[in-house]
Every structure is written in structure tokens, then in C-alpha cells.
Amino acid sequence: MFEVLRRDGPGRITRARVGSKTFETPNLVFYFVNDALPPPPQVRLVMTYESDMLSKIDGRIKLVPLMSPLISDINEAINYGLSLGADVLIASSPLVTGQRDVAAILLEGLLESARAIKETVKNVPVAIPIYYFPHEPLRNAFLSKVSKLGFKFYVIRWLEKALRNPRDLVAFLREINYFIGSNALLFASGRIPPSYYLHLVYLGIDLFDASFIIDATIRNLYFFDGEWHPLSALSELPCFCEACLILRKSSPSGDEKMRLLLNHNVFSALSILRKASLLIKQSRLRDGVEEACHHSPELAALLRISDREAYQLLEKYTPVSSKSKVYCIGPESYYKPSIERFRTRVATRYTPPKSVAAVLLLPCSARKPYSSSHSHRLFRKVVVEAGVKGVCEGIVTSPLGLVPRELEEVYPAAHYDIPVTGEWDQEEIKIAAECVANYLNKFPDDCPVIAHLNGGYLQACKKASEISGREIIYTEVEGSLTSPPSLSSLKSTLLRFSKQECREIDHLKEVFRKTADYQFGLGAGEKLSPDSATAKTRARGEKILYDGKVLLAHISPSTGFVVPTLEGGSRLASFSHWVLFKGELIKGSSVMVPGVEDADPQIRPGDIVFVLDSSKELVGIGEAILSGEEMSKLSRGVAVKLKHVKRRGE
Amino acid sequence: MNASLSRLISHYSLKLRKEYLPSRKPAGHIPPKSWIEPDHVLGKEGHALVVILPTVGCYWALTAGGCSMCGYIYDGVLSTPPPTLILEYFKLAYEKAASLSYPMSVKIFTSGSFFDEREVPKLARDEILRFLSYETKVEEVIVESRPEFVTEEAVNDAINVLRGKRLTVAIGLETTNDKVRSLINKGFSLSDFKATLETLKRLEAGVKVYLLVKPPFLRETEAIFDVENSIRQLSKMNVDAISLNPCTVHKGTFVELLWKRGDYRPPWLWSLVKIILDVHGEIDATITCAPTASGHPRGPHNCGLCDRGIDTxxxxxSVTQNIKQLKNLNCKCKLQWKLYCQEELISQ
Known part of the structure; x- marks a missing residue:
């Protein structure tokens, strides 16, 4: 019934089809309570059970709840619901209460009625309720049973109770993802403050209801920029929406005033969800969430706990690249999934080149890639002048920790932006120290390590030395790192470690190898680029890899990723990031979800993937739009956008 | 599901009864409670004398845990008082009616069944009714009983003793929906009630039915639906009067367990108004609704500002049967109530 159009973490834009109507998420479900509070024009989904209200809803999506099985026969309830012209039915469920033994009976009854509905209702989508219980085994037992029924739409109840306990909230959403996956719409019902919308969208919620907003409106509260103000306390309205213009001009009273207030409040809440959509399209939802977490300590706690306890969930759906810059403004950015993923991949997938004379640790630069910066050009010049071959460079930075020179153009290394002040906090020092220590341990014990650093970089490096037990040789810095005495100290230090037997590292070829390892897993680089292969930079700066006359790959200038040709790809196809295509030859420029038999669960949106036919022959290479899990589980949508396709006869 | 719930409710109720019942007082230690209230007496405005006889209490509560919302049993005493004492007490209570004039009714409640001889011995029952038969201003005597005690013999005896005064038997049917009644752990079915109803009709006794507004496990909307449905069905069965009893949270009951956990909210007063407005004009039976503890968190309540006015x-x-009393009632919280009704269907 729905397809995922775009993703950013578990947050997504979907388009759902119910009958002949469609709606997009993230979105808001309105309760049609009374003529005094009619659904504002921007509202697309309306819920009501009263037939006279239903007849007033034209062209919008009608959600109708069914009567509890505790008081009525399920089939009667279904027939009644259908007779009201529902576009979506909310499955009949008993009023569930919290006491465990009582709840167990009620949930069993809910499952029973869900099964009956599954049997009888075929043409109308049904949303099935799931509950947040503070008791994990109880909610898991229910989730596990209900997920087997294969519904595509869930109403999450009592989530507002979990807002008080962010740890449990995160655990619950993780469990929902574990049992239900992403092939279902998630509607969080109940009084959830709009200030939570961005966070909850980010964690995978698609729909909210308007109860909080309607209640606040009845209480004469005015929503502006994340806060609720008593309307009477505002001497001037800060908003210029249509409703506010009328409120300002004609100062109406009674029902008319309340209707306008409602329109403004719904408009404002909806604009948060629109903002979420926009951010998802820009792959910047995470930035929005980080910004919004400054609204309240609760929201900040929720984000911190999400990063700590739901990294796998967040990372699984976080695109591996983005067109926008990665902003790392404050501590809430240190554990951004895209950043944490970079650190993890460097830690687990990076191996140094074979023959290294020395490791040189350098500071990062504001300009990216680092090597294009003024300071790095000076450092480079010193290394060349010293004539020392086989120097492997690592760039110390925050919050990425350590960027091997070979990966400096890979997303997010060339795409992040931080406020550069030179002052590091303890957390940053700790993160960087661990990354540097890990990096250094990849080199042979006798390989000398030179650090040309100062300030926070130096502190992190000294700590890394403690952690790793590696001795580090520090250059003598006078003034700035690029001052003539500092550079000359760098040069003389390097000269001490010149080794005759070391050859120059073929940097560009290492870039191909290390990037392939980074993208596809350790060992991919060797497969793609054996010793016989050659890397070079063509005119216009295009970096290519070839073997004999065969072009193997190029590097995407926007993401820094290796994009293999069909020939290059065939060397990697069965290694990882495979998408098993149901047919033989691909027509068109994309692979749709229904055409996917199975896909490597390692695949993330934005990854370069290898499309294999049923005999495991490579038939295409492209960019993943969805995660591997979604490609095999969703029922609609685009899975892969192709870059290279094997055509008939090729 | 309903049957399993019913068993669980019974289990919890029995536990609660065991905990709370021993603190009751021995027989003879509490005089009967009584008071006067305005009432609708056989089509006329008048007054009612309400007498609560302290008995050993409802056998259903004592043996099966009883109804999920009922705590009246705790008003009883540890053993059945001797018939002479019961009569003495009743007469004492009746002194309050001295100031009343015709027409009046007398409501004798035992927190159980008036016709259960373990609660009210036959001798006491006869003596009380005989005493009332001589009171000229008394038009109607109303007693309460579970249907299993409303036998042809018992009703006949009572009618004979009353010598032409109207006997009305009030039965706590609570709902016409057997599924819903199982959530109250009531222990009898609609067909049991129908048999009793037939007996009473044949003997020309009045029948009053209590309906419980918002039993546990029902949402507000479902409760309204259930009561309206029950009223319409009962009207077709020709009962004389229907009393709407909004559920209140009594101490030592299963409903109190739910309420303490935040899993139960007594009905809104708006729901009571809506029910009466919806069915009024469709039915012949008298509808009354005299909430107890309204405005209190344990009783039916709205926002706190309008509760008193709506209760009144x-x-x-209830006394006048004039529907105008319920029209044009308003408060800001009426919208909150509408919202509550709707959102509860989706979010709870």
C-alpha cells in the first residue's frame, strides 16, 4: 500500500495509496470532533466514527475505528465500519489496561480480532494497534505475534507514556523495527507534543494524531516556534499565516476565533512535519534533530540515548553519502551515525599500505579535502623536499577522529564542517585519541610515528600514545604549525627516518584500494585493483583505474566513492553489496523493489551495489536508494538507480 | 476473552473481599442509613425515603467476589441481625418521613437482595412491608434484588402484604449486552432477567432496571453506545423505569484497582446528558439519573467547573422528566469531552 520515496536514517518520506486516494508521510491525522473544530484545509487524513461527521469529509482520507470485540461481534463491527465508507479501518481492539495478567488476556483478544479482520477485510487497508508497555517481555511477546500477521499499518498506542522514559522509548522503537521491519507505516497516536515530531520521525514514525493540538486549541493556546503560549498573553501575533491574518484583522470571537486558532496551530504543527520532509530530501534530517534538541533537556536526552542505544537502527537506514555538508556543531554531533560509521569503518576496514617508512600525524584543515588547503600544501612540500619515501599520513580531527590520507575525499571526510577554534573538549579528545590509537596499532611496531601537532590535536595524540603504548616523536612547534621553524623541525624529524629500501607509495592506487575496502569491506581493494592495475588522473581531474586497456573504475568526485565499471564490478560482484534481480536482463534505468529477489543486508542507501541475475551474473551497477533489508522486504518503490547496465548481447 | 476476563475479575474481587470484609462491624452496631430525596413517584413529583438496611450483604459478593464495581458490601455487618432488630431499625429510619406528604415512595436497599432470606429473613421482610401498608402517603415501595431471588412466591407474598400499594422491584441488569455484563462479573444473563421480568409483569409488580454507565474495559464512546442500546431494548420489553447509574470507584473493588493504575476514568457527566438527550422521545419508560460522587475523581465528572450544575x-x-433541564447546558470542557471520546477510540 505504500512506497518509500526517500530516507534519512529511519526517517523517511513515503507515499501511500488507499483506494484511489494517496497521501504522503510524515503527516498528521486529524480528529473530527465537532463542527466548532472542523478539519483545517491542509489536513489530508481525518478520523471520526460519527456518520454525520463522516459525510462532511470530502476527498480526504477517512480513518474509522471499529468497535471493541469486548462488546460486539467482530463481523458486525467490520460491516458497520465498511458501511461508513472508511478508507482505512482501525482494527477493533479492547480497551487495553496496564496490569500484566489483564493485559495478556486483552492482547490475546486483540490478536484474535486481528486474525478475523485479516480474513474478512480485503479491499480496505487496516491499521492494527500495538502498545507500549513499560514491561519489555510483555510488549515483545505481543509484537512477535502481531508481526506474523503481516499488516502494513500500525497504530502505536501509549507512546506518550514512553516519552517520560527515553531509554525505554528508544528500546521500544528498536523492537518495533526488529519485529516489524520497515515495511509498515507507523502511526503514533496519543498526545504527543509537536516538539517531538522531528525526533520521532527520525526514529521511524510516519504519522501523528492531532489530539495534542486540538486539546491545546480548546485551552486557547497558540503554537509558535516549538512553544505554546496563552493566546490572551500575546499582545501581537508573531505568525503571518492566513488564519493569523484574519485573527489580527477582524479579531473574531467564539467558534470563529477557535477555528482560526485551530487552523494556525495545525498549520504550525504540520510545518514541522513539512520541515522533516524537506530535511529528509536534503539528507539533513539529523541536523534538524540536533538543532531541535536544544528546545528541551528531554529532547537532548532522547537524542543522546538514541545514539548510544540505537546506533544499529539509525545507521542501517542512514545514507552513506549526501549532497549537503555534514555539520558538526556541538557535542550532539559527535555520535552522528554518519560520523560514527566513518570511525567504525576506518577502525575495522582500513589497513595501511605494505611498505611504510613512517607514519606522519597531521592536523585537519578547514578546507576539504585537506590536501587542497594551504597548510597541507606546505606540509606536503616539506615531505617532498625531505625526499623521504613511504610516509603514510593520518589526519587527526574531530569528531571523525582520524582520517587516513587515502580516504580524505570519501564522504563524510571531505564534507564535514565544524566550528574551528582549536579548543577541544574532553569528549572530543577522548574520541580522537581512541581513533588515533587504533590507527597506529595497524602499523608494525617498529614503524616510527611522527606527530606534527599542537593544541587539542596534541592532547588527543598524547592520550592515544598512552592508550596504544606507541612511542610518538613530536616535532618542535614554534608559533603555528606552519611557521618556518615548525616546518623545518618537521623536515629534520622526517629525515631521521628516511629508509633507502622504501619505495614511494602509489598514492592514487591506494586511494582506490582503501576506498573500495571502506565501501565494500576489507579485501575488496585487492580484488578490484591487483598489482597489475594502474591508477591515474585524467584531464579535468577524473581519477580512473584500469588494467591493461580495460577501465575498471573511477572515483565519484561528489562522494569520493569508487564506482566500478561492469568489468571492474565483476571482480567484486559476489563479494558484497549484491542485489539479486529476479529477471535476466534489466530494462530501463532502475531496479524496482518487486524485481528484487534478495539483497545484501549490509547495503545502505547511497551505496554502490552490484545487480546480479538469477545465475549470479553481474547485469548492472548502480546506487542503492534503499537499504538492503528494505529491498528484500518492501513491496513497492525504486531499489537501485543504475549507472552501468549490461545490455542484450553484451 | 470476556469469559477469561470475568474469571480474572472474580479472582481479584475475592482477594479484595477477603482483605476488606473482616473490618465490618458486628450486627446491631450500625443503625440503618436513611435520607429523603426528591423523586418521580408513579408519574408525579414527590419524595422518596431511602433506607439502607445493614445486612450481612450480597451473597454474590461474598461467594464469588461479586460485581467489579460494587463496594456496597462493605456497608453491611458481619452477621444477619435478628428480625426484630431489623424492624426496629426500619421504624427508626422511617421517622424521617414524618415531614413528608403524599405522594412518597420508600426505597429499601440492602446492598444486596431484599428477597434473599439470608440477608433479610422472611419475618422481617413481611413486618416491614406490613408496616408500610398502613402508611397512606406511601404510594410505592421499591426494593432491590438479584433476579434469582425474585420468585413468584416471594413477590406474591410481598404484594399481598402491601395490600394494593405498588411494589417495584429494581434489578441491577447493568446492560442488555451479555458480553458487557461479563466484564462486571454479574453472574446472570439477559435471559435470566427476562424470565424474572415476565414473573413481575404477570404479578403486576413494577420493574425498574439499573444500567451501569461505563463498566470497566469500555471506552467512553462504547459505554454511551452500550447504554443507549440497552435503553432501547429495555423499552421494547416494557420495563417501567430505567435508572442510569454512572460508575463510581468504590473502595476495595476491582474497578478501584484499575482506577489506581490510571486505567479507568469514571464517565463524563456530558455522556449522561448525551445518553438521555439521544433516547428521550423514543421510549416510554421513565429515565432517571442521580449520580453519586459527581465532580469527584472517583465519580462521574467533567472539568470541575461545570460538574455541580450538570449534576443538578x-x-x-430525574424528578420532573422535563427534557428542557438538559438542553443548552454548556461549558468549555464539552469539546474536551468530545475529543476524549474520539481519541480514546484510536489511542487507547
Whole structure:
């Protein structure tokens, strides 16, 4: 019934089809309570059970709840619901209460009625309720049973109770993802403050209801920029929406005033969800969430706990690249999934080149890639002048920790932006120290390590030395790192470690190898680029890899990723990031979800993937739009956008 | 599901009874409670004398845990008082009626069944009714009983003793929906009630039915639906009067367990108004609704500002049967109530 159009973490834009109507998420479900509070024009989904209200809803999506099985026969309830012209039915469920033994009976009854509905209702989508219980085994037992029924739409109840306990909230959403996956719409019902919308969208919620907003409106509260103000306390309205213009001009009273207030409040809440959509399209939802977490300590706690306890969930759906810059403004950015993923991949997938004379640790630069910066050009010049071959460079930075020179153009290394002040906090020092220590341990014990650093970089490096037990040789810095005495100290230090037997590292070829390892897993680089292969930079700066006359790959200038040709790809196809295509030859420029038999669960949106036919022959290479899990589980949508396709006869 | 719930409710109720019942007082230690209230007496405005006889209490509560919302049993005493004492007490209570004039009714409640001889021995029952048969201003005597005690013999005896005064038997049917009644752990079915109803009709006794507004496990909307449905069905069965009893949270009950956990909210007063407005004009039976503890968190309540006014309007309606009493009631919280009704269907 729905397809995922775009993703950013578990947050997504979907388009759902119910009958002949469609709606997009993230979105808001309105309760049609009374003529005094009619659904504002921007509202697309309306819920009501009263037939006279239903007849007033034209062209919008009608959600109708069914009567509890505790008081009525399920089939009667279904027939009644259908007779009201529902576009979506909310499955009949008993009023569930919290006491465990009582709840167990009620949930069993809910499952029973869900099964009956599954049997009888075929043409109308049904949303099935799931509950947040503070008791994990109880909610898991229910989730596990209900997920087997294969519904595509869930109403999450009592989530507002979990807002008080962010740890449990995160655990619950993780469990929902574990049992239900992403092939279902998630509607969080109940009084959830709009200030939570961005966070909850980010964690995978698609729909909210308007109860909080309607209640606040009845209480004469005015929503502006994340806060609720008593309307009477505002001497001037800060908003210029249509409703506010009328409120300002004609100062109406009674029902008319309340209707306008409602329109403004719904408009404002909806604009948060629109903002979420926009951010998802820009792959910047995470930035929005980080910004919004400054609204309240609760929201900040929720984000911190999400990063700590739901990294796998967040990372699984976080695109591996983005067109926008990665902003790392404050501590809430240190554990951004895209950043944490970079650190993890460097830690687990990076191996140094074979023959290294020395490791040189350098500071990062504001300009990216680092090597294009003024300071790095000076450092480079010193290394060349010293004539020392086989120097492997690592760039110390925050919050990425350590960027091997070979990966400096890979997303997010060339795409992040931080406020550069030179002052590091303890957390940053700790993160960087661990990354540097890990990096250094990849080199042979006798390989000398030179650090040309100062300030926070130096502190992190000294700590890394403690952690790793590696001795580090520090250059003598006078003034700035690029001052003539500092550079000359760098040069003389390097000269001490010149080794005759070391050859120059073929940097560009290492870039191909290390990037392939980074993208596809350790060992991919060797497969793609054996010793016989050659890397070079063509005119216009295009970096290519070839073997004999065969072009193997190029590097995407926007993401820094290796994009293999069909020939290059065939060397990697069965290694990882495979998408098993149901047919033989691909027509068109994309692979749709229904055409996917199975896909490597390692695949993330934005990854370069290898499309294999049923005999495991490579038939295409492209960019993943969805995660591997979604490609095999969703029922609609685009899975892969192709870059290279094997055509008939090729 | 309903049957399993019913068993669980019974289990919890029995536990609660065991905990709370021993603190009751021995027989003879509490005089009967009584008071006067305005009432609708056989089509006329008048007054009722309400007498609560302290008995050993409802056998259903004592043996099976009883109804999920009922705590009246705790008003009883540890053993059945001797018949002479019961009569003495009743007469004492009746002194309050001295100031009343015709027409009046007398409501004798035992927190159980008037016709259960373990609660009210036959001798006491006869003596009380005989005493009332000589009171000229008394038009109607109303007693309460579970259907299993409303036998042809018992009713006949009572009618004979009353010598032409109207006997009305009030039965706590609570709902016409057997599924819903199982959530109250009531222990009898609609067909049991129908048999009793037939007996009473044949003997020309009046029948009053109590309906419980918002039993546990029902959402507000479902409760309204259930009561309206019950009223319409009962009207077709020709009962004389229907009393709407909004559920209140009694101490030592299963409903109190739910309420303490935040899993139960007594009905809104708006729901009571809506029910009466919806069915009024469709039915012949008298509808009354005199909420107890309204405005209190344990009783039916709205926002706190309008509770008293609506409670009064409901009580005025009950006495006058004039629907105007319930029209044009308003408060800001009426919208909150509408919202509550709707959102509860989706979010709870």
C-alpha cells in the first residue's frame, strides 16, 4: 500500500495509496470532533466514527475505528465500519489496561480480532494497534505475534507514556523495527507534543494524531516556534499565516476565533512535519534533530540515548553519502551515525599500505579535502623536499577522529564542517585519541610515528600514545604549525627516518584500494585493483583505474566513492553489496523493489551495489536508494538507480 | 476473552473481599442509613425515603467476589441481625418521613437482595412491608434484588402484604449486552432477567432496571453506545423505569484497582446528558439519573467547573422528566469531552 520515496536514517518520506486516494508521510491525522473544530484545509487524513461527521469529509482520507470485540461481534463491527465508507479501518481492539495478567488476556483478544479482520477485510487497508508497555517481555511477546500477521499499518498506542522514559522509548522503537521491519507505516497516536515530531520521525514514525493540538486549541493556546503560549498573553501575533491574518484583522470571537486558532496551530504543527520532509530530501534530517534538541533537556536526552542505544537502527537506514555538508556543531554531533560509521569503518576496514617508512600525524584543515588547503600544501612540500619515501599520513580531527590520507575525499571526510577554534573538549579528545590509537596499532611496531601537532590535536595524540603504548616523536612547534621553524623541525624529524629500501607509495592506487575496502569491506581493494592495475588522473581531474586497456573504475568526485565499471564490478560482484534481480536482463534505468529477489543486508542507501541475475551474473551497477533489508522486504518503490547496465548481447 | 476476563475479575474481587470484609462491624452496631430525596413517584413529583438496611450483604459478593464495581458490601455487618432488630431499625429510619406528604415512595436497599432470606429473613421482610401498608402517603415501595431471588412466591407474598400499594422491584441488569455484563462479573444473563421480568409483569409488580454507565474495559464512546442500546431494548420489553447509574470507584473493588493504575476514568457527566438527550422521545419508560460522587475523581465528572450544575440538571430531570433541564447546558470542557471520546477510540 505504500512506497518509500526517500530516507534519512529511519526517517523517511513515503507515499501511500488507499483506494484511489494517496497521501504522503510524515503527516498528521486529524480528529473530527465537532463542527466548532472542523478539519483545517491542509489536513489530508481525518478520523471520526460519527456518520454525520463522516459525510462532511470530502476527498480526504477517512480513518474509522471499529468497535471493541469486548462488546460486539467482530463481523458486525467490520460491516458497520465498511458501511461508513472508511478508507482505512482501525482494527477493533479492547480497551487495553496496564496490569500484566489483564493485559495478556486483552492482547490475546486483540490478536484474535486481528486474525478475523485479516480474513474478512480485503479491499480496505487496516491499521492494527500495538502498545507500549513499560514491561519489555510483555510488549515483545505481543509484537512477535502481531508481526506474523503481516499488516502494513500500525497504530502505536501509549507512546506518550514512553516519552517520560527515553531509554525505554528508544528500546521500544528498536523492537518495533526488529519485529516489524520497515515495511509498515507507523502511526503514533496519543498526545504527543509537536516538539517531538522531528525526533520521532527520525526514529521511524510516519504519522501523528492531532489530539495534542486540538486539546491545546480548546485551552486557547497558540503554537509558535516549538512553544505554546496563552493566546490572551500575546499582545501581537508573531505568525503571518492566513488564519493569523484574519485573527489580527477582524479579531473574531467564539467558534470563529477557535477555528482560526485551530487552523494556525495545525498549520504550525504540520510545518514541522513539512520541515522533516524537506530535511529528509536534503539528507539533513539529523541536523534538524540536533538543532531541535536544544528546545528541551528531554529532547537532548532522547537524542543522546538514541545514539548510544540505537546506533544499529539509525545507521542501517542512514545514507552513506549526501549532497549537503555534514555539520558538526556541538557535542550532539559527535555520535552522528554518519560520523560514527566513518570511525567504525576506518577502525575495522582500513589497513595501511605494505611498505611504510613512517607514519606522519597531521592536523585537519578547514578546507576539504585537506590536501587542497594551504597548510597541507606546505606540509606536503616539506615531505617532498625531505625526499623521504613511504610516509603514510593520518589526519587527526574531530569528531571523525582520524582520517587516513587515502580516504580524505570519501564522504563524510571531505564534507564535514565544524566550528574551528582549536579548543577541544574532553569528549572530543577522548574520541580522537581512541581513533588515533587504533590507527597506529595497524602499523608494525617498529614503524616510527611522527606527530606534527599542537593544541587539542596534541592532547588527543598524547592520550592515544598512552592508550596504544606507541612511542610518538613530536616535532618542535614554534608559533603555528606552519611557521618556518615548525616546518623545518618537521623536515629534520622526517629525515631521521628516511629508509633507502622504501619505495614511494602509489598514492592514487591506494586511494582506490582503501576506498573500495571502506565501501565494500576489507579485501575488496585487492580484488578490484591487483598489482597489475594502474591508477591515474585524467584531464579535468577524473581519477580512473584500469588494467591493461580495460577501465575498471573511477572515483565519484561528489562522494569520493569508487564506482566500478561492469568489468571492474565483476571482480567484486559476489563479494558484497549484491542485489539479486529476479529477471535476466534489466530494462530501463532502475531496479524496482518487486524485481528484487534478495539483497545484501549490509547495503545502505547511497551505496554502490552490484545487480546480479538469477545465475549470479553481474547485469548492472548502480546506487542503492534503499537499504538492503528494505529491498528484500518492501513491496513497492525504486531499489537501485543504475549507472552501468549490461545490455542484450553484451 | 470476556469469559477469561470475568474469571480474572472474580479472582481479584475475592482477594479484595477477603482483605476488606473482616473490618465490618458486628450486627446491631450500625443503625440503618436513611435520607429523603426528591423523586418521580408513579408519574408525579414527590419524595422518596431511602433506607439502607445493614445486612450481612450480597451473597454474590461474598461467594464469588461479586460485581467489579460494587463496594456496597462493605456497608453491611458481619452477621444477619435478628428480625426484630431489623424492624426496629426500619421504624427508626422511617421517622424521617414524618415531614413528608403524599405522594412518597420508600426505597429499601440492602446492598444486596431484599428477597434473599439470608440477608433479610422472611419475618422481617413481611413486618416491614406490613408496616408500610398502613402508611397512606406511601404510594410505592421499591426494593432491590438479584433476579434469582425474585420468585413468584416471594413477590406474591410481598404484594399481598402491601395490600394494593405498588411494589417495584429494581434489578441491577447493568446492560442488555451479555458480553458487557461479563466484564462486571454479574453472574446472570439477559435471559435470566427476562424470565424474572415476565414473573413481575404477570404479578403486576413494577420493574425498574439499573444500567451501569461505563463498566470497566469500555471506552467512553462504547459505554454511551452500550447504554443507549440497552435503553432501547429495555423499552421494547416494557420495563417501567430505567435508572442510569454512572460508575463510581468504590473502595476495595476491582474497578478501584484499575482506577489506581490510571486505567479507568469514571464517565463524563456530558455522556449522561448525551445518553438521555439521544433516547428521550423514543421510549416510554421513565429515565432517571442521580449520580453519586459527581465532580469527584472517583465519580462521574467533567472539568470541575461545570460538574455541580450538570449534576443538578440531571437530578432535576430525574424528578420532573422535563427534557428542557438538559438542553443548552454548556461549558468549555464539552469539546474536551468530545475529543476524549474520539481519541480514546484510536489511542487507547
Amino acid at each position: 440538571a440531571l437530578k432535576r430531570f
